[in-house]
Every structure is written in C-alpha cells, then in structure tokens.
Amino acid sequence: MQTSLRKTAAALALTVGSALCAQAQTPSTLDNVMQSGVLRACTPGDYKPFSFLRADGVFEGIDADLAQSLATALGAKVSFVKTSWANLMPDMLAGKCDIGVGGISVTTERQKKAFFSTAYMVNGKTPIVRCADVTKFQTLADIDKPGVRAIANPGGSNEKFAKTNYKQATLTIHPENLTIFDEVLQGRADIFVTEAAEALVQQKLKPGLCAVNPDKPLQYGEMAYLLPRGDVAMKAFVDQWLHLAQVTGEYQRTADKWLR
Structure with a gap:
C-alpha cells in the first residue's frame, strides 16, 4: 500500500511540476510585445476624451496618448485595433489585443474574463x-x-x-x-x-x-486598462508604468490636455 501511495504521489508531483514548467516557459504578452516591437491596443475609438478615431484615421485622446507612452516604455510602437464596445471582450479573448484602452469601466463581469490594470481615474x-x-x-x-x-x-x-x-x-x-x-x-x-x-x-x-451634477455621479465608477487574463507579468509592467506616469506628472499633463 505504501509503495502504491509513493508511486501515486511521485506521479502527481511530476505532473504538477511539468505543468508549472510549461507555464513558466509560455511567453507572456510582455515578452511578445518586446520581441515583436508592436503593442496592439484595441479601442472602440468613439469615446472622447479617452480615444477618438478622427476622419484621417488617427486615434487621439487621453488613452491614445498614454498607449503611445506605454509602447515607448516597452521599446515598441503602438498599433491601434479598431473594435466596438460589444466586441471589445471577444477581441481580447481571441488574442487580437495586448491591451484594451479607451475609457473602459471596471466591472466584475469584465473581471471574470480579463485582468484590469490599476484604476487611473474615478469616473462615475x-x-x-x-x-x-x-x-x-x-x-x-x-x-x-x-x-x-x-x-x-x-x-x-x-x-x-x-x-x-x-x-x-x-x-x-x-x-x-x-x-x-x-x-x-x-x-x-x-x-x-x-x-x-x-x-x-x-x-x-x-x-x-x-x-447633471458630474461631481456627484449616480453610480461610482473607475477607469482602467483591460489586459489578458492570467498574464501577471504584463499586468505588473503596466501597473508600474502607470504608477511612474502618475508620480512624474505625465499622466496629469496628458489628462489636462484633453479635459480642459
């Protein structure tokens, strides 16, 4: 009996170890962006002041500018992927995005399927x-x-x-x-x-x-960036970049440019 238990435990340990090793070897979105030199940012592009697609095909707004900043921090260039609010999550789950931007509200329903960065704005x-x-x-x-x-x-x-x-x-x-x-x-x-x-x-x-009473919203809300579920490395990098953008004043300067 003890021999059988030892064999079972050894097999289980081998299986778990193999799974952890495979997970460790799987490149994160962070690795993929740095290797490709492209940050794919999905955005509906219809939401001023966060992200708006102009007639000339250029995206502008708070999140458009900050996505450029994030890409620079990654040694990459941003490539905006036009989506819609209904298709934002399906596009993220399908692997079309490295990040979702453009005034995305933090919700528990979205949290079930993806990660959020640290919230960068209270916006009810x-x-x-x-x-x-x-x-x-x-x-x-x-x-x-x-x-x-x-x-x-x-x-x-x-x-x-x-x-x-x-x-x-x-x-x-x-x-x-x-x-x-x-x-x-x-x-x-x-x-x-x-x-x-x-x-x-x-x-x-x-x-x-x-x-109507924008300083007293009907419902509390936060804005954050949408990230691939389970990708701890990508979330950690985006959170740190956002923290530095806030403490250096870059974030506030960008927000003021579009909110004034």
Missing part, C-alpha cells in the same frame, strides 16, 4: 440632458419615470446601467456612439447617462447640452 455615471431640463433630472428616480425617453449605446457599461436601473422610462439603444448626443440635443431623447468625463467634454462640444 452622470446624466447629460438639454440644459433647460437639468432641474428635472437630478436623481435616478427623476429619470426612471413614465414618459422619460432615455437612450444608451450598446455593448458597454452604459447599456448595463440603463437596463438595470430603468423600469418605467422608455429606453432606446442607439447603435452609434458618435451621434447619440445629437439625439438628446435635437429632442429625440431626453437623457443619456455616461461617465462624468465624457459628459463634461460633450457639454463643451455641443452647446445646449449640460452634464
């Missing part, structure tokens, strides 16, 4: 409405009423917030994030709830729209 859910209607939509109870026409974009945390919280308001899922603010401005919808940073930027870009 904030309504944006026509300025004449600001006093009408001060609370979630004010929004979720019969006759209120709410709107949301598909595939991300804005849609989830709307579907979770609206029981009486009429909700429309608008497929184009770039034109969703015009729906409110032109009176075809009454309210859109998004992150405070986007609401503040859009009220500057579209006179007639106002963010």
Whole structure:
C-alpha cells in the first residue's frame, strides 16, 4: 500500500511540476510585445476624451496618448485595433489585443474574463440632458419615470446601467456612439447617462447640452486598462508604468490636455 501511495504521489508531483514548467516557459504578452516591437491596443475609438478615431484615421485622446507612452516604455510602437464596445471582450479573448484602452469601466463581469490594470481615474455615471431640463433630472428616480425617453449605446457599461436601473422610462439603444448626443440635443431623447468625463467634454462640444451634477455621479465608477487574463507579468509592467506616469506628472499633463 505504501509503495502504491509513493508511486501515486511521485506521479502527481511530476505532473504538477511539468505543468508549472510549461507555464513558466509560455511567453507572456510582455515578452511578445518586446520581441515583436508592436503593442496592439484595441479601442472602440468613439469615446472622447479617452480615444477618438478622427476622419484621417488617427486615434487621439487621453488613452491614445498614454498607449503611445506605454509602447515607448516597452521599446515598441503602438498599433491601434479598431473594435466596438460589444466586441471589445471577444477581441481580447481571441488574442487580437495586448491591451484594451479607451475609457473602459471596471466591472466584475469584465473581471471574470480579463485582468484590469490599476484604476487611473474615478469616473462615475452622470446624466447629460438639454440644459433647460437639468432641474428635472437630478436623481435616478427623476429619470426612471413614465414618459422619460432615455437612450444608451450598446455593448458597454452604459447599456448595463440603463437596463438595470430603468423600469418605467422608455429606453432606446442607439447603435452609434458618435451621434447619440445629437439625439438628446435635437429632442429625440431626453437623457443619456455616461461617465462624468465624457459628459463634461460633450457639454463643451455641443452647446445646449449640460452634464447633471458630474461631481456627484449616480453610480461610482473607475477607469482602467483591460489586459489578458492570467498574464501577471504584463499586468505588473503596466501597473508600474502607470504608477511612474502618475508620480512624474505625465499622466496629469496628458489628462489636462484633453479635459480642459
């Protein structure tokens, strides 16, 4: 019996050791990026001030600039991969991305399938409405009423917030994030709830729209970068790079450039 147990234990130890050795030999995303010289950054590119795809094909914004900085720290160049909010996670799981950027909200649902970097911004859910209607939509109870026409974009945390919280308001899922603010401005919808940073930027870009209490969001939220699940080396590097960007002032200078 003891001989049999020893053989079983030895076989188990060999199996575990082989698995650990194989895991150690598997290159991380960090290794792959440094060897290829390319950092593939998936981004929807429709979310000012984080990442926005211009008509000339150039991505701009806070996260576009910071992705360039991260790539430089890795000795690589960034290559942006256009995706959508609905396809962001599938593209990450399919190996099309080394990192996901562009104003990504930290959620437990996303955490089940991927890693997040350390959060770099607190950015809660904030309504944006026509300025004449600001006093009408001060609370979630004010929004979720019969006759209120709410709107949301598909595939991300804005849609989830709307579907979770609206029981009486009429909700429309608008497929184009770039034109969703015009729906409110032109009176075809009454309210859109998004992150405070986007609401503040859009009220500057579209006179007639106002963010409602952006300093007191309806729901707490954080922004972070999406990373391959289980890749501890890549997460550790991104977290350290982000820490240094914050303590040296690089992050704040970049954010101020796009938020002012």
